Amino acid sequence: MTIGPEKILFQNVHKDFQSTGKVLRDLNFTAESGDFIVLLGRSGAGKSTLLRLLAGLEHPTSGLLKINLNSSNDRGYVFQEPHLMPWRTLAENVGLPLELMGVAKKEILARAETALKQVQLPDAGHLKPSELSGGMKMRASLARALVAEPSLLLLDEPFAALDEQTRFKLSEDLRELWFKKRMTVVFVTHSVQEACFLGNRILILSERPSVIKHDVKINLPEVRKMDLRTDASFNNELKKIYDLLDSTQKAGSV
Amino acid sequence: MKNLTLRILLPLIPLVIIAVVAEMLSRYGVVAPYILPPPSDIFATFSTDAAEYYSATKDTISAALLGLVLAGISGVIIAILFSSSRLIERSLYPYATFFQTVPIVSIAPLLVIWFGFGFRTVVISSFIVSIFPVIANTFAGLRATDPALLDLFRLYGSSRLNVLLKLRLPQAVPQILTGLKISTGLAMIGAVIGEFIAGGGLGGVIDASRTQQRLDKVFAAVLLASFSGLLLLFLLNLLSNSILKTWKGHHD
Numbered sequence: 001m002t003i004g005p006e007k008i009l010f011q012n013v014h015k016d017f018q019s020t021g022k023v024l025r026d027l028n029f030t031a032e033s034g035d036f037i038v039l040l041g042r043s044g045a046g047k048s049t050l051l052r053l054l055a056g057l058e059h060p061t062s063g064l065l066k067i068n069l070n071s072s073n074d075r076g077y078v079f080q081e082p083h084l085m086p087w088r089t090l091a092e093n094v095g096l097p098l099e100l101m102g103v104a105k106k107e108i109l110a111r112a113e114t115a116l117k118q119v120q121l122p123d124a125g126h127l128k129p130s131e132l133s134g135g136m137k138m139r140a141s142l143a144r145a146l147v148a149e150p151s152l153l154l155l156d157e158p159f160a161a162l163d164e165q166t167r168f169k170l171s172e173d174l175r176e177l178w179f180k181k182r183m184t185v186v187f188v189t190h191s192v193q194e195a196c197f198l199g200n201r202i203l204i205l206s207e208r209p210s211v212i213k214h215d216v217k218i219n220l221p222e223v224r225k226m227d228l229r230t231d232a233s234f235n236n237e238l239k240k241i242y243d244l245l246d247s248t249q250k251a252g253s254v
Numbered sequence: 255m256k257n258l259t260l261r262i263l264l265p266l267i268p269l270v271i272i273a274v275v276a277e278m279l280s281r282y283g284v285v286a287p288y289i290l291p292p293p294s295d296i297f298a299t300f301s302t303d304a305a306e307y308y309s310a311t312k313d314t315i316s317a318a319l320l321g322l323v324l325a326g327i328s329g330v331i332i333a334i335l336f337s338s339s340r341l342i343e344r345s346l347y348p349y350a351t352f353f354q355t356v357p358i359v360s361i362a363p364l365l366v367i368w369f370g371f372g373f374r375t376v377v378i379s380s381f382i383v384s385i386f387p388v389i390a391n392t393f394a395g396l397r398a399t400d401p402a403l404l405d406l407f408r409l410y411g412s413s414r415l416n417v418l419l420k421l422r423l424p425q426a427v428p429q430i431l432t433g434l435k436i437s438t439g440l441a442m443i444g445a446v447i448g449e450f451i452a453g454g455g456l457g458g459v460i461d462a463s464r465t466q467q468r469l470d471k472v473f474a475a476v477l478l479a480s481f482s483g484l485l486l487l488f489l490l491n492l493l494s495n496s497i498l499k500t501w502k503g504h505h506d
Binding site: 072 | 400403406407409412416420421425502
């Protein structure tokens with residue numbers, strides 16, 4: 001493997017579960033600090049498992065997994081659903097990571113407000129989750145992952161349950177957040193559109209037991225806005241990925 | 255508004271019909287008054303024995319309420335213990351179901367022997383009958399914690415105490431309230447049965463009036479006991495709704 005300031009290192013990583021058998025098989029890849037990586041694959045391809053390995057919520061069955069973190073609380077995680085606590089206000093929800101880390105109450109509230117501002121939810125700190133739309137809840141969930149300013153942000157199909165317009169807007173905002181803050185992002189999705197729009201680099205996973213079939217660089221500008229979606233360059237990248245998926249499937253069916 | 259009036263009036267119609275029929279049955283000698291006293295006699299005792307009923311109702315409600323509060327507090331604590339360790343749960347939960355299955359009438363005499371006649375025994379009887387729903391519902395609520403949120407707490411290295419205080423318990427609040435609501439009716443039953451044996455309150459009035467063949471007084475006390483139960487349930491619903499409103503914000 002390369003020597004350098006890589007953020008993530010997977011070396012011959014396998015992951016088996018007693019209940020479902022082999023999920024990940026011989027995973028090898030590195031990621032540079034500040035990269036935006038998308039894990040693309042079908043449902044059940046082990047994408048979530050890979051993300052949970054990165055979160056430290058699961059451990060490899062064998063192989064080496066190294067993540068360069070500043071502290072054990074240096075990871076943010078966004079789930080498929082917002083998973084906010086209904087009895088807490090938004091500010092209290094967003095501040096939860098800091099609360100668990102033992103940060104002083106006053107500082108928690110101030111930083112929660114800042115995080116809410118970053119996800120375009122200023123002045124919403126006093127609201128309860130039941131008073132928000134689905135998109136706003138997901139924004140709050142994103143703010144909760146960002147509040148401790150992690151250097152590694154992990155997202156597990158966070159926008160899958162939202163309507164298309166909300167999804168597009170949130171993708172655009174997430175990309176802009178990354179551009180400003182330059183944390184390392186690993187984003188799981190089964191949507192090729194989403195993968196191309198968001199990622200600097202796409203890892204295509206095969207069917208289970210999953211291996212990384214392709215490692216593709218996306219040649220699009222750093223700053224990506226809504227109008228990119230109708231641009232020819234975006235279509236070219238889409239086609240590139242669709243072709244690869246096609247070949248992956250054919251190879252898989254042989 | 256019209257709807258609300260109907261909802262209050264409609265259930266009253268069968269009551270009035272039953273009262274009129276019962277009145278006629280005993281007035282015309284079809285049923286002897288010592289089997290079924292005329293409703294007018296029952297209502298008359300409310301005013302002639304008002305002071306006795308007032309203090310009896312107060313005692314019964316106090317005993318039921320105290321039993322319920324104790325059951326609520328200990329039920330939640332027991333459920334927390336069960337949820338904190340499989341070992342404790344496996345070895346003790348079967349005994350918790352004892353509270354659900356024991357016929358309180360059969361152990362009430364024992365309670366009198368152990369705790370004497372009077373208020374204390376009545377409270378204990380009410381407590382025994384009403385604790386199980388609190389344990390069962392709280393336990394289910396503590397168990398039904400959102401796994402994603404558990405992951406989140408793990409991600410930030412949370413202690414088990416924090417998981418309990420900041421996640422499991424608050425998430426179980428709606429189920430704890432459901433348990434308490436089920437227990438409210440039971441607490442009332444437990445108190446009245448306790449009073450049969452240990453004396454005092456509406457249960458004591460029922461028992462004494464029965465031996466004096468004063469069925470009008472028995473019926474009056476039974477009605478008061480039912481209304482007291484309804485009152486407790488109504489109050490608990492108010493409390494529960496206001497807690498749930500703050501729990502989940504103003505929208506449904």
